Amino acid sequence: MPFSALRIYFDNPAGRVLEHPDGYVVIxxxxxxxxxxxxxxxxxxTGQLLHRRGWHKLLSDHRAMTPFSAEERAWILDYWLTRQTEGGTAIVGAGVYPPAHLAQLPAAHLDQPAHLPGITYRFFATPEAAAAWLAQYA
Incomplete structure (x- = not known):
């Protein structure tokens, strides 16, 4: 399903949060x-939508974005991810990245999901591949 067909939950200069009918958030x-x-x-x-719907899956499209700054990465890891996984809720995340970014990653990062505290995350080249992977998780 094209992203343009999804319901917009939130939009600001950083990005757009969408609701996917298959039970996950698209950012x-x-x-x-x-x-x-x-x-x-x-x-x-994004976190409010996950909690409101009782969802634990997230597809994040990074293809158009400027890389995170050190301050942004720290906030995501130290604050946002910690708050989303309070109470033992684990997030399954599928990230879509441009080919140049994926080419710089070790093969192990592409073949297997990464497991961090509170999140299982995998890198993809297309939204279709990311969505298919997310569909494996109940």
């Missing part, structure tokens, strides 16, 4: 520079 990062508070609002709304 599309917008291109260009971000301000930290815009990214925080974007991801906080």
């Amino acid at each position: 599309l990062y917008h291109p260009g520079a971000r301000v930290l508070f815009e990214l925080q609002a974007f991801l906080q709304h």
Whole structure:
């Protein structure tokens, strides 16, 4: 299903949060520079949608985005991910990245999901492959 057909839950300069009828959140990062508070609002709304629907799956499309700054990465890992996984809820995430980014990753990162505290995450070249992988998880 094309992203344009999905219901928009939230949109700001950092990105757009969409509801997929198969029971997961789709986040599309917008291109260009971000301000930290815009990214925080974007991801906080993502978390609210996950909790509101009782979902634990996330497809994040990074193909158009500017790489995260050190400050953004720290906030995501130290605050956002910790809050989303409180109470033992684990997130399954499928990230879609441009081919140049994927080419820089070790093969092990492409063949097997990464397991971090609270999240299982895998890298993909297309949204279709990411969605198919997410479908494996109940």
